[in-house]
Amino acid sequence: MDSITQAALGASLAGAVAGKTLGRSALLVGAVLGTLPDLDVIIDYGTAVANFTQHRGFSHSLFVLLPLSVLLAFAFHRWRPHLGYRRWFALTALVLMTHPLLDAFTTYGTQLFWPIGPPVAISSIFIIDPLYTLPLLVGIMAFLIRGPQTSAIMAGLLLSTLYLGWSATAQQIIQERVGPTLAEEGLEDAPRLVQPMPFNTVLWRVTVVGEEKRVEIVTGFLDGKGPVTVEHFPREPDLANAATSLPEGQRLAWFTRGFLHYDREGDQLTATDIRLGIPGAHPFTFILAKYDGDRLEPKPSSRLERPAIGGELLGVLWSRMTGSAEVLCLASLTLPPPGEGCT
Template identity: 25%
Template sequence: MDPITHAAAGIGLASLSGSKFSICNPLYISSLIASIAPDLDILYRFKGEIAYLKNHRGFSHSIPGLLCTAVLTTALLNIFYPDFSPGLIFLWAVIGALSHTALDLFNSYGVKIFLPFSRRNYSFNLLLIFDPVLMVVFLSLFYLSNSANLSLYSIPVPIGFLLAYLLFRVYVQQRIKAYLGLKYRKRNVSDIIVFPSLFSLFTWNFILETPEEYLIGEIKTYPRGFGLLRKLKKRAVKRNIIDKALNSKLGRLFKEFTPYFYVYSFEKNGMHFVKFLDLRYFNGSDFLHTATAVFDDSFKLIDSIFHPFRKNNNIRIVDETLEFANQSQ
């Protein structure tokens, strides 16, 4: 989620404490700080783009990381509010921190919630990176909790609306999966993944796998529409070079970056190229995140390049030394 939504969630949830809002209220401050603190992993950008991509939504978003965030937030605020209950500050810091990871779990990037015990990335594939409905819900919660003219019984309304909205998104997602399964029932479908698009509340992307190919497409719920964006054949691959690419630092990074990827190889001018495609996001005419591994005629890896967000964004990975150099063309 974007930082504005995280901040709105922290403030909105703090309003459930029963304490009126004030810029000096430690409960609001603790929830707000903890709700945005996990994204301080953006500081990894000072070590390079690759370091950031490897660590974003990592330990800072895990359960142990969230507890550390709550403890540090409590310790910090206890300096300025020594007479206020540290237990209450800690409680609302935990709630704020948990809201951050909970929201990130609902979009397609996901989080490594069980680090350092597991590096698996978890995602519910339900919400956009910025979802205006969530913003309305959290701001409504804040307003209703702090309005003297409204009854406390109105506070459950935005909470109920949020739950109904999430259930509705689950319903739409499952309906789309059922529709695709029926539409391609003669194609021996082995897997269907449906997830929200980058920008539209009413557009869903999908990955459909058959024995012969992967179908990448989108479905619009309003106005209704269906489109295939790309067909990727399950071509015969040179396992030797593909395995080398997958086991390289670039390959390990890409497999950790996305659970849904496609790999293929080709030859050009005596060189062997292995391409990685992140199948989750299709922007314009191509996939949003790609990577390239280059081998010479003796199958020695000579170059590894990650292309996040656009093809001409070249982040070169030096496989032998763990050094990273960014180069944009």
């Protein structure tokens, strides 16, 4: 999740555990601890793919954060011994370990069990979702205004947790809704990603990757009873094979679970993470190698500039989310006239 949300979650948890004893300073400690795992972004691992896939790595591992909580709790206990070591440990462990657990509900991928196992990405909540964050912020503001009363903070934590649970439930409902359509496409067993569109859990995007094609579906809870709209995107198996013959291509495919679009732009072989953002506005495209004629020459990966996103896109998303528009064409990021589909 975004830094504000992680700081708010950390502050809320710290306030719930130690707010009555430490007062407002508990919120500060929790906010700092809540952002600590994300400081790994300052590390340069040498290439764009390495930086992308190592983020949320060791600093988000439960195997690292649990012993770190033990050490930090000793330090905090020396600073404020009247709280007691056990409560310091509870505060530190809760804040540090809920950070990656919350990140695991997003799509990016969180290496909870680094250095073993693949990244975990439940993908039930967008990286920024105001309905998750606002209850936490309201609880914190009430604590700051009213003094060390934890009831508002506890209420904020309860509401945000219930919302997170709703996101997972909504994801399963959308899974069932698109099942028959994917069966008609012959893709019922293909890798599938179901995730919310930006900033909400009302409108959802379904991405399915087959051998020769990829399909995208946008559907939401305010849609009518009509059939879902399916968009088809071509795949390039030869480019995929070329990319995954490279070490960095293999690493990228592992991290994204294969949800990649490969392209040849001039003499460059590129790979785009199609999980993040939306078509036309995917933020992560990497140059993996260059072609010298038909020969592929590996090179340290670099990242292309992020596509610009126009302000009108928010209006398009709002219209589709509220159901005032029946179809959103991802290929063009436009709303077709009523009754028409995507070309």
